[in-house]
Amino acid sequence: QQQVKQSPQSLIVQKGGISIINCAYENTAFDYFPWYQQFPGKGPALLIAIRPDVSEKKEGRFTISFNKSAKQFSLHIMDSQPGDSATYFCAARVGNTDKLIFGTGTRLQVFP
Amino acid sequence: DVKVTQSSRYLVKRTGEKVFLECVQDMDHENMFWYRQDPGLGLRLIYFSYDVKMKEKGDIPEGYSVSREKKERFSLILESASTNQTSMYLCAAEERGANYGYTFGSGTRLTVV
Numbered sequence: 001q002q003q004v005k006q007s008p009q010s011l012i013v014q015k016g017g018i019s020i021i022n023c024a025y026e027n028t029a030f031d032y033f034p035w036y037q038q039f040p041g042k043g044p045a046l047l048i049a050i051r052p053d054v055s056e057k058k059e060g061r062f063t064i065s066f067n068k069s070a071k072q073f074s075l076h077i078m079d080s081q082p083g084d085s086a087t088y089f090c091a092a093r094v095g096n097t098d099k100l101i102f103g104t105g106t107r108l109q110v111f112p
Numbered sequence: 113d114v115k116v117t118q119s120s121r122y123l124v125k126r127t128g129e130k131v132f133l134e135c136v137q138d139m140d141h142e143n144m145f146w147y148r149q150d151p152g153l154g155l156r157l158i159y160f161s162y163d164v165k166m167k168e169k170g171d172i173p174e175g176y177s178v179s180r181e182k183k184e185r186f187s188l189i190l191e192s193a194s195t196n197q198t199s200m201y202l203c204a205a206e207e208r209g210a211n212y213g214y215t216f217g218s219g220t221r222l223t224v225v
Contacts, residue, residue, distance in 0.1 A: 032212075034213060100214060
């Protein structure tokens with residue numbers, strides 16, 4: 001099953017709060033899990049990524065948590081800022097290929 | 113960093129027209145991709161190419177074809193545009209190695225009337 005299920009579809013967070021976006025997958029052949037950030041009028045841009053042999057990766061205020069046994073991974077944005085307001089996509093790469101399968105996206109709005 | 117340029121930001125075409133969407137990358141990357149983005153559906157892969165004159169179908173290739181005559185250029189072709197092909201089209205090039213990832217263009221918003 002080459003699907004990545006993403007939730008929630010939209011998220012409203014107050015400035016300074018924590019934003020959490022979740023993704024789940026079925027295909028155990030996925031070998032790389034990136035998150036992309038997209039601002040209006042722009043293409044998605046790589047934000048942070050993780051491989052399945054690591055349970056957590058942190059870059060600044062952004063953290064990926066990865067649970068291999070549950071086949072779930074999530075993006076945490078600490079101290080959320082209005083400038084983080086964007087659409088976020090999780091993705092998974094099909095092993096031995098270069099294809100990325102994307103989730104359906106989460107629109108994040110951070111209010112002051 | 114790889115730069116991916118899509119020639120048109122907005123296009124309006126009539127039903128039945130043949131439509132060409134152009135994408136150019138400024139690095140020597142083999143792999144290029146075309147996705148369409150629709151609300152609630154995320155990004156869905158239409159076609160991809162591993163090298164010049166090579167192409168592979170993605171998940172939703174019906175109604176589309178592609179052309180890759182030069183490494184830096186990957187074109188998406190709508191043979192006979194239909195209203196259900198109204199969408200945002202995104203091109204991407206894949207960077208390998210330490211900076212692995214896709215670089216996307218800014219997208220072409222196509223409206224078929």
